[in-house]
Amino acid sequence: MLKQRLGFKPRKPIQKKLGGLQVSRIKSGKKRRKKGEITKLKDRLEILQKKVVIKLYGTLCYTHQPQATDTMTKQLGHMPWARAELSQTCIYDYRFTRIQCGQCNGFGQGMSMTARQRMTAEGIDLDAMWTLNLATKGKPHSKDFYLDKIKEYESLLSTEGLDEQARTR
Numbered sequence: 001m002l003k004q005r006l007g008f009k010p011r012k013p014i015q016k017k018l019g020g021l022q023v024s025r026i027k028s029g030k031k032r033r034k035k036g037e038i039t040k041l042k043d044r045l046e047i048l049q050k051k052v053v054i055k056l057y058g059t060l061c062y063t064h065q066p067q068a069t070d071t072m073t074k075q076l077g078h079m080p081w082a083r084a085e086l087s088q089t090c091i092y093d094y095r096f097t098r099i100q101c102g103q104c105n106g107f108g109q110g111m112s113m114t115a116r117q118r119m120t121a122e123g124i125d126l127d128a129m130w131t132l133n134l135a136t137k138g139k140p141h142s143k144d145f146y147l148d149k150i151k152e153y154e155s156l157l158s159t160e161g162l163d164e165q166a167r168t169r
């Protein structure tokens with residue numbers, strides 16, 4: 001809010017690519033398709049992912065400076081890289097996300113430097129994460145990928161699964 005008053009331009013929203021297919025479908029006057037199956041799976045997965053992140057890392061904004069004791073909003077923020085830079089594998093990998101307040105996630109432009117410093121200080125191997133991103137970027141992800149991830153997170157959210165994960169991290 002403050003930034004805007006000081007004359008900073010708000011970020012342009014990221015435009016979603018429109019495939020030629022969709023345009024012709026609209027023109028042909030066919031009924032709009034219902035929400036796709038994969039989109040529904042992604043929605044479900046993201047809800048589970050946020051629960052996993054909260055269980056593992058807590059609800060405090062990861063990048064707030066000075067560290068907040070609580071914040072009004074608790075969003076799932078991608079870090080240290082923006083969601084747009086990530087493959088589907090990494091977008092839905094909880095290790096690439098933390099809870100952020102709307103201020104850090106939006107106006108703070110993701111606070112990637114702060115996230116990078118904190119993750120490095122915590123001993124997280126960012127190079128390995130980026131390597132995973134490069135290896136999986138642009139590859140098609142099937143319905144099974146999302147279903148498997150949903151299963152994985154449901155299991156992590158069961159107490160035993162999470163303990164197991166905490167020991168091996």
Ligand SMILES: [Zn+2]
Pocket residue numbers: 061062063064065068071100101102103104105
């Ligand atoms: Zn914050």
